[in-house]
Amino acid sequence: MFIMLTVSQFDLPLEDPVLKFLVVLIIILSAPLLLNKIKVPHLLGLIIAGAAVGPNGFNVLTRDSSIVVTGTTGLLYIMFLAGLEIDMAEFKKNKWKSMGFGAYTFVIPFIMGIVAAHYILDFNWLTSFLFASLFSSHTLISYPLVSKLGVVKNRAVNITVGGTVITDIAALLVLAVVVGMTTGQVNAAFWTKLSVGIILFAVAVLVGFPIIARWFFKKVSDKISQYIFVLVMIYFAALLAELAGIEAIIGAFLAGLALNKLIPHTSSLMNRVEFVGNAIFIPFFLISVGMLIDFTVFFKDFETIKVAILMMIISIGGKYLASVATQKTFSYSKAEGGIIFGLSSASAAATLATVTVGYNIIIGETDLGEPIRLLDESILNGSILLILVSCTISSFVTQKNAEEIVQQDNEDTMDETNPETENILMAINEIETVEPMTNLALLIRSKSTAENVFALNIINEEKNDSSKKNAEKILELAVQGGAATDIKITPLTRYDTDVISGISNVIKEYDITDLLIGISGKKGFSPSFVYNLYSGYLNNKTANVLVYQAIQPASTIQRYFVILPKNAEKEPTFFHSLLKVWNIARNSGSKIDFYGTDETIAVIEKIRQRANIEASFIIFNNWFEIKKVFEKMKHNDGLIMIMAKRNMVSYLPQMQRLPDYLNDHFRERNFLLIYPSLPKAEDYRKDTRDIANAKDFVEIGKIVGRLFK
Secondary structure (H helix, E strand, C coil): CCCCCCCCCCCCCCCCHHHHHHHHHHHHHHHHHHHHHHHCCHHHHHHHHHHHHCCCCCCCCCCHHHHHHHHHHHHHHHHHHHHCCCCCHHHHHHHHHHHHHHHHHHHHHHHHHHHHHHHCCCCCHHHHHHHHHHCCCCCCCCCCHHHHHHCCCCCCHHHHHHHHHHHHHHHHHHHHHHHHHHHCCHHHHHHHHHHHHHHHHHHHHHHHHHHHHHHHHCCCCHHHHHHHHHHHHHHHHHHHHHCCCCHHHHHHHHHHHHHCCCCCCCCHHHHHHHHHHHHHHHHHHHHHCCCCCHHHHHHHHHHHHHHHHHHHHHHHHHHHHHHHHHHHHHHHHHHHHHHHHHCCCCCCCCHHHHHHHHCCCEEEECCCCEECCCCCCHHHHHHHHHHHHHHHHHHHHHHHHHHHHHHHHHHHHHCCCCCCCCCCCEEEECCHHHHHHHHHHHHHHHCCCCCCEEEEEEEEECHHHHHHHHHHHHHHHHHHHHCCCCCCEEEEEEEEHHHHHHHHHHHCCCCCCEEHHHHEECCCHHHHHHHHHHHCCCHHHCHHHHHHHCCHHHHHHHEEEECCCCCCCCCCCHHHHHHHHHHHHHHHCCEEEEEEHHHHHHHHHHHHHHCCEEEEEEECCCCCHHHHHHCCCCEEEEEEECCCCCCCCCCHHHHHHHHHHHHHHCCCCCCCEEEEECCCCCCHHHHHHHHHHHHHCCCCHHHHHHHCC
């Protein structure tokens, strides 16, 4: 059966779904390729393209339900990613700064809007309040730019995202109150319903969603199902927000916060979430915004021109003043102040929602019987032009300042670059340990490590097809796991009569710095494994040895107990081991409880500010009471122990009995044992002594900066 295209199928606007989707895909594909050459942000290109092909342009496409639904998903996606990618430790540390910026960015444009509406446009007070709320809210339309450039963890971006939620909620509450007053519904019942709804919504998302998600990720390992689950959570949170009486985008953001620690930034799921959003949903949203733009409205009459210019001055000027006030208040750099302005200057979603509601509310009639609207057509047309201008300014300003921040970070990194190469080797011989070990390798990996991850399988039987095929299958799973996060894992197959000697030779050949060994929860520490550990793996002097057992996905671990032996800080390679713990916390978002002696904890606390993580510090001086620490652990807690080899300063005889204890009590828990490598140079001893004796953070910053950047 042949399907033939007819001439009518090319009539404008296009109705054929295949042609419509093809046009959108061509726009998404061509915008970055064409505009990057002339330094125009591709986000702006998508908006302009949407205006060109939309009903107010060449009328190639209509802004029908398919565009609206997919575009709405894109908007929710932007807010969800903002919550998902935010650094929670930094977010908590800067919560007051976020509130400060939220107050600035709401109050300044709001006051300007009220004054302009009442004294220039002669609006009544109720309309003036609603008009002013148009400028207090903003949309993080340029967030994909900062995400692409890798500056989402910057403190300025962090407080802007937090402040966005505050100002959007405030602006939308103004909308709800004004609408309620217009319809005569603002009373005690109104405030009770709104307050209770918001509280129940926040509790359901921030408390209930993590519980549901943790259970789901434990039970379901299928990658496609996990991604669909994330989409369900986004839309479910958006629906709950609307039921509570606030905008859906707030629900999407809180869903991101709720799942923040359950979707590690280095995981394959995060890669899928970002990929699909940036490839399809977010571009659809930008194109749908462009379809709203009508360039001809600017030339309709003088009233439209006056209102549009006034709206742009209030909105752009108000957001600029708010960003300057924030920059000065918190002593941020010029680039950080610029990125605050860039991210907060775009008006789209909340502005459009407010003006649409105001336009549809009829408060009376003229003598000719024409409806009198709460917000008239000139404001509706002015808001459309405001969206175009503000999104244009937002895109250019955000890209410029984000690039400056990246350049400054690169310069700082060059001053503190770790001269050593980090090469990670996973020794894998069982299929069930492949995924947990791959995830661990990605968690402990430093930013500078791009392709220095290896997966090794030793074939110590007679060379035959079955053993070779099994090795290939195991290594292929590891390679696929890395590919899912855009990390290249190099597979290595080695034939050797002895596993220990085979691994040792690979460590020497590839200059391995970290050897990962997986333990199956079913087998635990077998006598043969314990013998190989103490008589083989730990005999190498150049690589950290990490022994890992994963009963549940690392993403579902809420907290890690990190046990440090006495004098751990005096080991020359202590900070290299500690870096692995820091990376796990930083990349997974899990909380860390450090247990150690006064001296050890004092050193770790000094460097905490350098590598910002959510951590607690508990003094623990007696390893004979270590069972009391274990008893504090809950179901979703994991254990990390910094160990020591014989003849090291921090070595304790009790460490020899640890495998038996873990076999008896930790078969159903995740644990990681880190055996530090032996020192390579006297310089490490000097650095360690300097850090141990340092009086403040400034003294140790340069010493450990290259490790914890």
